[in-house]
Amino acid sequence: MSDATRTTLKSKLPFKIKIEPRLDDPPGWYSPLLSLAAVIFALLIGALVIWIGGGDPWKAYSHIARYSFGSIGVLSDTFVKAIPLMLVGLACTIAFRMKLWNIGAEGQFFLGAYGASMIVLLPVLPEDAPQWLFILVMAISGMFFGALWAFIPALLKARFNVNEIISTLMLNYIAVEWNNYFIYAVWSEGGFQMSKMFQRNAWLPRLSDYAKEIPAFRGLTTHFGLVFALIAAVILWWVLTKSQWGYEIRLIGDNPRAAEYAGISIKKNIVFVMLVSGALAGLAGMSEITGVVHRLQGAISPGYGFTGIIIAWLAKLNPLAVILVSVLFGALILAGREVQPAGIPTLIQGVIMVSLIASDYFLRNRVSFVRRLEE
């Protein structure tokens, strides 16, 4: 029996690394732990890149931490950045649960902003309408236009089986040009590429608005959009885990053919899920416009729609986890603005996503070290 004919893999190590598919579901803590590990790994890679680029990673990260969580003031700003991320992250969550790749949250965000602005600028409501009415109508209009923007790819997918990834993405570019037309041509204020400032009763209330009653709120910019996001998260969580519709979404997401065979209409769900997804992204646009920018202008999103994709994925498509993850990313975006070179936050987001996929592999497979059998 010559050794060469052994079909066993030869190696000098006294053990071999064995990777095999898991035959049981991993324990509940395993998945969040892996995600955490993925984020830490991504930050290490980011540190490496900063170091290679001649920077001091420690300084950069402590800078990010200080300028995002260091005081109540910056923490409040972090939340401001996190609000649109939460809503967009939720928008992606519901779509991705059905394996519907809505990459168009960015465009739906822009249309939501447009829909909200329209109420003030067209104007739909008289200038002196009460604040609650403004907020209500703007929120509805924002959600409507976001949903409308998502309805196009939904219909194309349901009707002609058009790949939604590309159609939603193309609609992002179209949405930007759409808004551009209005801020350049229709609502331009004095030739500038922005609309006039909204009147105060069309603003979402901020914590600082109550500084008179509660002095601690002085200068805090966190706005009412946070309440929108939290309510949306809880409702979405209920829909996805408790409701019959959520069951249908999960079933289609896991095996559309099985869902069809159970009598669930996939086309109808494509449309409904995209409508909800678009409405959430539109609400994000509305809350950003009325809570932060207070006017319609070009640069209203540093790519919230795309960051939402990563957030949804990192939160493992769990709406409540989306809230938490969004705060982290809010910090990264807020403080990341001051990190040089400017592409670092995008890069870190990319690395997080990449390490997340790698970590998924360990969720599906078990890695073990086995002592070699004495042969």
Next chain:
Amino acid sequence: MNPLIILASGVATGTVLLYATVGEIFSERSGVLNLGVEGMMLVGAMTAYKTTANLQNPWLGLLFAMLAAGLISQVHAYFAVTLQADQVVSGLSLNFLATGISLVLGEGLTSLRDVVPELPSFSIPLLADIPWIGDVFFTNQSIMVYIGFIFIPLAWYYINRTRPGMHLRAIGEYPAAADTQGIRVYLLRYFYIFIGGCFAGLAGATISLSISPGWFGALTTAGQGWIAVGLVIFARWDPVRAAFGGYIFGALRRFVLDVQGPATILGFANPFFANPNLGFFMKMLPYAFTVVALVIGSREANRKRIGTPAALGLPYIRGQRGL
């Protein structure tokens, strides 16, 4: 607004789409969807520009652009082929990663505008004298355009009439069948993802070194990578149709820019001249047409049930029970 000029520059900008689309066709024919084209193009454009700025040789810039984009594509290859991850998610992350890298490394390149040599442009003798066709295809075009002309039939021939091309089609249609005949499915998929990356890099370099020279961050590609992914469906995974689609889209992009120029078109007052803001609607056209092209492509695919590589998007797992 001379239609010949629009068509000629359509051919020029279409060349960019052509390289990116055919690259993605190679990748998808092998069964792997790669959504990172936009990011890989940015890596290519940035690398080409940076290398050329440093070495003062655009050809080396081109080479390094292809290698860099090919290299970064292997991240996706590892996830999609070896780790059998969802190709949509993996491709999206490649896109984030590649965009991030190109932005970080491209910091400060914009200001180098005047010191970076470009790839040559010239007319082809004799051919340029053919009326109409000569003006559109052979007059004062970038060398990348001419390379594109040669490249399309070669790509078509390779896929449809050669042994490696047959193997490429086989691993995208039925990888298990190829595997049992000793074709190395994993290795080839890595290879064709690499090829796809190289051509995306080439497309990026064609922009930054020739068609619209310079580095403008993410605006350099402005979504052309995504248009290319859409064109693959329109082209039904065929390089010749991809070229056709690429040139049409190129012409459209140019038309959108030129239409605002003249005061009158065919004797009528030009509304886009009178109100330049209507140009924003014109700028939507290439993206809107991509969606239209997708509808056409998807309808054909639905009706004829052909074109789409059967194993597209599915990881190949050998040694699994039941094969």
Next chain:
Amino acid sequence: MAEPVKNEQVTNVVEMQGIIKEFPGVLANDRVDFDLRQGEVHALLGENGAGKSTLMNVLAGLYRAESGLINVHGKPANFNSPRDAIEAGIGMVHQHFMLVPSQSVTENVLLGLDEPRFRMNLTKYNQKIDEIAKHYGLHVDPTAKIWQLTVGEQQRVEILKMLYRGADVLIMDEPTAVLAPTEIDELFKTLKAMTAEGKSIVFISHKLHEVMAISDRVTVLQKGKITSAGIETKDITRADLARLMVGREVVFRVEKKPIQPGDTVLEVENLHAENDKGVPALRGVSLNVREGEIVGVAGVAGNGQSELAETLVGLRTILKGNVTVGGNDVTNKPVKLGIRSGISLIPADRTLVGTAPNLSVTDNVIMKNYDQAPIGKGLTVNSTAAGSYASDLKDSYEIMVPTIETSVRLLSGGNLQKVILAREISSDPNLMIAVQPTRGLDVGAIEGVQKLLLAQQENGAAILLISEELEELLSLSDRIYVIYEGEIMGEVSDGNVNTIGQMMTGLRFEEIEQTQGGENV
């Protein structure tokens, strides 16, 4: 472990010793020995999941064994890939054909070879392949695309592929599963012709009568272990083989009580439908099933069976004709309406269609009543009700699973089928459509499934059993329709195998009556 009897005259072309192959959670081959003599047909017999295909995949270089020795032509062989095996002269025809549907016969034969180097000169190779095909009587057009060929023709392409590569050892994995009886005869002739030329054949099967008919020797595997190695087929009886294969005495027929059928439940008239490619798949199918009746549909795979099942439950559009269930017209009605009116379907593909792999057992069993009380409550799914429903089913159908929250992808084939059966039967259907309900299961599980179907029949359900296993149809059905290219060839209620076999190849019942004068065999 029994050593194969060594005979000085014969040469062993293949010797495998102590092969161990492990899959996660399963020991597929446990120290298996196997040898193949030149010029013989050696049957490898065993139940589904016994490890036959695994063993041969190791020999064909597709899998690597954990340990063991392989000798080919007396030389030690260490195959890293199928290519190495092919170079050593070993070719395997897999159960699922390894052919690229969009490519031509010639392209498929040439796939993976070093020649031609680069340019494909197809005309030259078409000729070459035609010659080999003629030599072995494997009639097939080299320029045809694979998807245009019948299953039988595709199998010929597979054999051709191996012959072109100069294989002298041919492994046939369940080659008869997809063939009509006459095609099986033709295949057997081809195999005999090849052994006469000195080629050796491994014939993998779980069908005893075929093994008895074709093989010279037989090796039996049971749960990954050899129970009998290389016995001469002429020295053993069918009953012995069955015992060696299953490990206990086997009853060949299930107990079937005579039941008087009641009213007509399913009435199908002149049904027309297309398959996914837009080609007509059903061309005027008419049939009926009554209460308390099991009606079989026999036919070679791909003759419209799956399309028939899909149209009946509303998953596929009916172009012409109509379907009534219990007197209600359900033609082109939504799937859900069918479910509510008591139609249940056991789909052919358990993983692709029948279940959602990453969802729990609970989520999988409530698939059809999640929106019905008590599980559906208002807009919600009542998780307590769903849980207790799932636990009840788990107990009464003996689904072996740690908890009802386990994802079903982790279940074995038999348990997965139990999940589906539990779901489909617990709704107390009026009409049950079962497509290949026992495919890929071991004997114990097959018995269980068949008993459940019979119990449903006793309950008064109408059952349409669509199957490619003729024996199963014969033992369970009261009547059998035969389907061929989307048309019903005729109906048999006396279990005449000859008639069924002839109809499976496209002869109409009336035509057979004429030639045989209605003679009963």
